[in-house]
Amino acid sequence: MSADGRTNTGTERIAAAFAVARGEGRAALMPYMMGGFPDRESSLAVARSYVENGADLIELGVPFSDPLADGPVIHAAAVQALEAGTKLGDVLAICREVADRVPVVLMVYTNSILGGAGPEAFAARAAEAGACGVIVPDLPFGEDESIRAAMDAAGLAVVPLVAPTTLPERRDEICRVATGFVYLVSSVGTTGERSEVAADLKELVEGVESKSEVPVAVGFGIGSPEQAATVGQIADGVIIGSRLVRIAGDAEPGGVAEAVGSFMTETAAALAVEAASSRTVT
Amino acid sequence: MSRNVAESTAGELPGRFGPYGGRYVPETLIPALDELTLAWAEAREDPDFTERFQVLLRDYVGRPSPLYLASRLSEEAGRKVYLKREDLNHTGAHKINNAIGQALLAKRMGKPRIIAETGAGQHGVASATACALLDLECIVYMGSEDIRRQQPNVERMKLLGAEVVPVEAGARTLKEAVSAAIRDWVTNVADTHYIIGSAVGPAPFPELVRDLQRVIGDEARDQALQAEGVLPARVIACVGGGSNAIGTFTAFVPDEEVELIGVEAAGLGLDTDKHGASLTAGNTSVLHGSLSAVLTDEEGQILEAHSVSAGLDYPGTGPEHAHLRDIGRARYVAVSDKDALAAFRRLSRLEGIIPALESSHAIAWLLGEGRVGEGDGGYDVLCLSGRGDKDLAEVLGMEDIQ
Numbered sequence: 001m002s003a004d005g006r007t008n009t010g011t012e013r014i015a016a017a018f019a020v021a022r023g024e025g026r027a028a029l030m031p032y033m034m035g036g037f038p039d040r041e042s043s044l045a046v047a048r049s050y051v052e053n054g055a056d057l058i059e060l061g062v063p064f065s066d067p068l069a070d071g072p073v074i075h076a077a078a079v080q081a082l083e084a085g086t087k088l089g090d091v092l093a094i095c096r097e098v099a100d101r102v103p104v105v106l107m108v109y110t111n112s113i114l115g116g117a118g119p120e121a122f123a124a125r126a127a128e129a130g131a132c133g134v135i136v137p138d139l140p141f142g143e144d145e146s147i148r149a150a151m152d153a154a155g156l157a158v159v160p161l162v163a164p165t166t167l168p169e170r171r172d173e174i175c176r177v178a179t180g181f182v183y184l185v186s187s188v189g190t191t192g193e194r195s196e197v198a199a200d201l202k203e204l205v206e207g208v209e210s211k212s213e214v215p216v217a218v219g220f221g222i223g224s225p226e227q228a229a230t231v232g233q234i235a236d237g238v239i240i241g242s243r244l245v246r247i248a249g250d251a252e253p254g255g256v257a258e259a260v261g262s263f264m265t266e267t268a269a270a271l272a273v274e275a276a277s278s279r280t281v282t
Numbered sequence: 283m284s285r286n287v288a289e290s291t292a293g294e295l296p297g298r299f300g301p302y303g304g305r306y307v308p309e310t311l312i313p314a315l316d317e318l319t320l321a322w323a324e325a326r327e328d329p330d331f332t333e334r335f336q337v338l339l340r341d342y343v344g345r346p347s348p349l350y351l352a353s354r355l356s357e358e359a360g361r362k363v364y365l366k367r368e369d370l371n372h373t374g375a376h377k378i379n380n381a382i383g384q385a386l387l388a389k390r391m392g393k394p395r396i397i398a399e400t401g402a403g404q405h406g407v408a409s410a411t412a413c414a415l416l417d418l419e420c421i422v423y424m425g426s427e428d429i430r431r432q433q434p435n436v437e438r439m440k441l442l443g444a445e446v447v448p449v450e451a452g453a454r455t456l457k458e459a460v461s462a463a464i465r466d467w468v469t470n471v472a473d474t475h476y477i478i479g480s481a482v483g484p485a486p487f488p489e490l491v492r493d494l495q496r497v498i499g500d501e502a503r504d505q506a507l508q509a510e511g512v513l514p515a516r517v518i519a520c521v522g523g524g525s526n527a528i529g530t531f532t533a534f535v536p537d538e539e540v541e542l543i544g545v546e547a548a549g550l551g552l553d554t555d556k557h558g559a560s561l562t563a564g565n566t567s568v569l570h571g572s573l574s575a576v577l578t579d580e581e582g583q584i585l586e587a588h589s590v591s592a593g594l595d596y597p598g599t600g601p602e603h604a605h606l607r608d609i610g611r612a613r614y615v616a617v618s619d620k621d622a623l624a625a626f627r628r629l630s631r632l633e634g635i636i637p638a639l640e641s642s643h644a645i646a647w648l649l650g651e652g653r654v655g656e657g658d659g660g661y662d663v664l665c666l667s668g669r670g671d672k673d674l675a676e677v678l679g680m681e682d683i684q
Contacts, residue, residue, distance in 0.1 A: 065583040066457070066569065068464050069308040075451065088581055110306050110568045115582020138306045138568065163310035165471060170312070188310050189469035 009155035010132030013103045014180045017056045018215040018236055026275035027232035028056035029268050030217055031260075032107065032241035034077040035060055035094055036086030038249055042256040043081075046248055047098045049257040054268030057103045059135065059239065062091050064109040069137035071192030073242040077249060088112060088122075092129035099130025105159060105180065107135045110147070119150035126156060133157030133180045141174045152179075159183050162208055164198070175212035181237060182212050185220045192242045193223030197230050205234045225263075225270035232271045240267065297485025300608060302601035305484040307464070307571045314471045319486040321391050326493065331390060338382050339497065342415070343372045345379075347498075349505035349663070354632040355645075360654045362661035364509070365635070366502045368526065368668060375638065375668030376498060376526045377408035381477055383494035385412035388475035395474040399423045399463040401456030402592035402672060403435025404638075405479030410444035412477075420444040423462040427454035428592060431676060453586050456596050460570050480523025481600035484571030488528075488600050495529025502663050503533040515660030516541045518652070519667065520643040521614065522558065522593045524600035526667035535611060544603060545647045547589035548616035556588035560599045561607055561614040569598035575607070590619035590680070591639035591673070621646040626670060626677065638668035639677070 008016070021028035031050045036043050050058050063078035063086055070078070095104045106126055113122045113136065126134065133156045139147060141160050151158045157180025162171050164187060175182060184205060187198045198204070201218065208216045217237030222228055228238045244260055251259035297303050297319075305315055325331045339345040347367045356363045368376040381398075388396055396418045400406030406422040413420035422439055426448040429436050439446050452458040460478075467476045476483075481491040499517075506514050517534050519527035521544040534540045549557035557563065560575040567576035569584055577585040577597035587597040606612035617625075622639060625646035630636045637645060644664050670677075 065452075066461055068461060068571070069468070071465070079452070082583060109582075111578065111582030111584070113582075114567060115565075115578060116580065137308055138571075140305060140307065140309045140312050143304055143306060161309040163308070163312075165310050165313045167313055185308075185310060188471060190308075190465050 010103070010127070011155065011157040011179050013132045014057065014105070014157055015214070017103050018181065021056050022236070024272070024275065026271045027235055028215070028217065028237035029054050029264070029271055030057045030059060030237050030239045031055050031244050031264060032059040032061060032239060033248070034063060034074060034081055034245055035091030036063055036081030036084060037077040037245065038080065038256065039084055040086065040090055042248065044094050044097060045257040046260050047094050049261040050264060051098050051101050053261045053264035055102050055264065057105060057237070058098065059107050059241070060091060060095055060104050062088060062106055062108040062112050064112060067109060069190055071190035071242060073246050074191050077245050088116070088125070092125060095129040095131050103132040104130065105133045105135055105157070106131050107137065110136055110139050110144070113147055119147045120153070123150040123154035123156055127154040131156060133159055135159045135161070135183055137161065141170070161185055164188055164200070164204055168207065171207060172211045175208055178212055178214050181215040181217050182208050183239070184208055184216055184218045184235065186218050186231070187221055189220070191220055194221035197227050201231065202234050225267040228267045229270040229274035232274050238271065297489070299488070299602040299605035302574050302604045303485050303488055303572050305571060306568045306573065307484045308468055310468050311471060311484070314467070315484055315486065317391070318490070321387060322486055322490050325387055325390055331386065335383055335386055339379065343378050343382065344370060345497065346501040346505070347371060349502055349509065351509070352633050355629065358632065359648050359662070361659070363648065364506060364514070364661065364663045365666045366498060366530065366663060367666055368498060369635070369637065369641070369666050373404070373408050373411050374671065375404045375408070376495060376529065377405045377479060378411065379497055379529070380479070380491050380494045380525060381405065381408035381412040384475070384477040384490070385409070385416045385418060388418060388477070389416050391475065393473055393475040395419045395421070395470065396477055397421045397423065397463050397466050397474055398477045399456065399459035399479060401428055401459065401595060403428070403432040403439070404593065404668060404672065406444070406446070407435055407438050407442070409477050410439040410442035413444065414442045421466070422446050423449050423459040423466070425449045425454040425456060425459050428456065428459070432592070432672070435672060456592065457584070457587070464570065480525040481528045481602065482523045482570055482572060482574070482598060488572060488602055491525050492528045492532060492602060495525050496532040498526065498529040498665060499531060499533035502530060506663055510661060513537050513540050514663045516543055516662045518543045518545065518644050518648060518662060519665040520545045520594065520640045521561065521599060521603060522547070522596050522640065523598070524603045526665050528600055528602055530665040531606070531612060542606070542612035543647065543652065544612055544614045545643045546614055546616040547591060547594035547643060548618040549588040549590070551618060552616055555585065557616065558587035558589040558594045558596060559616040560597060561603055562616045566604070572601045574601040575599050575604045590622060591643065593638070593640040594643065615647055615651060617643045617646045617650070621650055623677065623680070625649060626673070635666070636670035637666055638670045639673045641665070641667045642670070
């Protein structure tokens with residue numbers, strides 16, 4: 001299906017997914033997975049399990065050899081996926097399988113966009129596979145406008161990251177141009193589970209929300225349904241990465257879908273309960 | 283050359299050399315890079331800072347390093363060759379110029395914690411030395427394979443008070459050590475400065491390291507003019523990340539009649555996948571925060587490099603080199619492990635100087651492909667970036683050097 005043939009752009013589909021969650025008075029549940037991990041088949045099973053167990057949006061990682069923004073769990077998953085021979089085409093095939101049911105955003109490093117035939121070709125392939133947008137963790141705002149332009153032209157959202165260290169003036173500028181949603185990094189450091197939700201998170205979210213016309217999703221460090229519920233009180237979306245990748249990696253062969261599915265169900269329930277209780281108090 | 287090289291080298295965008303360079307790093311680091319850019323812009327204009335740096339380079343490092351007319355090497359090369367003796371610096375290589383400059387800058391910025399990466403251990407030792415001198419905490423990331431191969435340098439760093447953290451990822455060598463250092467920096471950015479060891483990394487590092495290393499070429503140009511009255515025909519240096527080369531080249535870039543030659547590692551051969559020649563045989567890609575020439579596969583995945591010399595065993599290079607290559611201002615060539623090992627032995631016998639395996643690549647090119655006909659006139663300057671004591675165990679383990 002060509003980009004022209006779709007009724008909605010990727011950006012619109014992302015907005016619709018957040019609107020559904022908001023309509024139910026809860027935060028969107030946004031699980032991450034590494035394409036091709038633990039292996040190609042299981043990886044597809046993970047994607048399907050996410051769809052069936054409450055995902056509002058899926059972040060699909062394209063494995064990269066040197067992922068600077070990632071902690072040990074996701075780094076190791078990328079290495080394993082690459083060693084098994086995973087190519088961009090394999091990840092896009094997973095995207096194609098689930099993209100008509102849940103919006104998919106690709107988490108992809110700059111090299112995977114520049115490699116091959118360049119940004120336009122990458123954007124065309126991603127759009128053709130039904131992706132709604134990209135998150136490029138090593139492409140900070142303002143760094144390479146040609147990549148942004150190529151994604152825009154293909155109707156793909158370019159989701160920017162805002163970090164706790166980002167200064168207000170720059171943060172406001174990032175929020176002004178954000179499409180899809182703003183990815184708020186909850187604490188300094190690489191991806192990975194943290195024992196506690198950052199104390200200043202509420203303030204950080206409010207800072208972004210006041211300037212952004214698109215939803216704010218929080219990621220980095222959320223590792224339990226309880227933490228998800230806490231963050232869900234504050235933000236429009238909750239991103240869970242390393243914990244789910246760890247579950248997928250630890251599961252028995254054949255049991256991957258069930259393992260991630262049960263964590264997803266629990267988390268979705270926690271978000272819904274938190275939403276219900278916050279409705280009673282307000 | 284139709285373009286004004288000095289102007290184009292300055293780059294169209296801040297932090298860029300032509301299209302190369304930039305800041306391809308997580309958003310978390312952007313404020314720290316902005317802060318560093320500003321701090322360096324201020325420090326380089328501050329007479330107190332520059333004087334302190336100059337005094338340390340003179341009295342502690344031992345600068346200026348000599349420009350030595352290597353007569354027996356000259357005979358064999360077919361023309362006069364001067365060696366810029368960075369091997370005579372304190373700690374035995376050019377790395378100390380950068381380490382001291384950045385440690386001073388960290389002190390000025392009020393960052394008490396220093397991280398660094400190291401491959402063979404030269405930059406790790408230089409950083410540990412600078413931190414001991416300036417009373418800063420020092421953590422050095424080093425691949426566990428390199429720790430095994432370079433045990434004396436590990437002991438040296440510990441003796442100097444540094445903590446050496448083994449990195450177990452990937453091939454357990456330099457590329458992974460840089461990645462680990464960057465990840466540490468993302469996590470501890472508030473109180474930490476990252477002393478990167480070469481002219482690589484996100485802006486402003488390539489420029490900062492070049493500014494701190496350009497003393498090599500500034501001195502060499504003056505010394506050469508004093509000795510010969512005219513500029514050299516060629517300036518030659520080895521290139522891994524490329525800090526000794528950019529430091530040597532910079533003073534000569536405006537002298538368009540001087541040919542600039544960077545010598546990369548051809549490893550087991552450019553027709554194999556075991557080499558480190560990213561400028562000669564790589565692609566335009568991102569590694570460790572900047573766009574440059576990088577060894578990648580067709581999907582942009584970084585490949586493992588190979589070189590007998592740990593300092594050239596790196597799949598990327600400094601972005602300014604990629605730019606100098608593209609505009610035709612510098613030429614990049616590659617020399618195999620075998621030829622570098624032969625040059626290592628040859629210089630030892632000819633001049634009584636045991637060169638680092640890195641610098642041996644430059645010597646090998648001079649005596650091989652770069653050899654000129656007798657009586658051709660002109661002379662060359664070659665940067666002998668470090669001494670080879672550190673490589674003895676490795677070389678002895680590999681072959682019988684007689």
